Amino acid sequence: MAKKDTFRVVTRGANGEIRIKDYDSAEPLLKMHSQVGTEDSSTDLALRGMPVFRGLIGPMPEGKTIIRYESPEVFETLTKEWGAAKPKRRRRRTAAPDAAATES
Template sequence: MAKKDTFRIVTRGQNGQLRIKDYDNAEPLLKMHIQVGVEDCSTDLALRGMPIFRGLIGPMPEGKNVIRYESPDVFESLTKEWSATKTKRRRRTAKPDHLTSDASADDASA
């Protein structure tokens, strides 16, 4: 399991653009934000025990070694963008003829 050692805070600046700031440890975050708990149920085991801050969404994994926190407005807008992207759907392919004819023969014998 890779050690997550970069704390990334993503907020929106006054001009509307995303602001991303990386920190080497949680100390600066603990000085800027109020810790309200610790992550204890993430499926990413490396996130368990990471701080939860009032006013930030996270922690969430980003890559192998980044712990990401987002402001609520960034989380909402990025989630809406993500959910609006169309995924390429695979169509079912027709069954091969030998499978189709076997099924017809089974139905006829029943």
């Protein structure tokens, strides 16, 4: 299991664009946000024991080494976009015509 060592915070800027900030440890987040608990129920065992912050949704896994936190507004927007996205339809291959049938 890879060690999760990057803390990513995703918020929305004043102009409406997504802002992503990465940190090497939880210390800067502890200075900016109040810790209200620790993650104890994640199916990703590397997230267990990670801090839960007031005003941020997370922790959630992103790749093998990133711990992601999102502002509630970003979480809601991205979740709606994800839910509205239609999956690509797979085309079924048609069977090749039988050689005997095409020669007739």
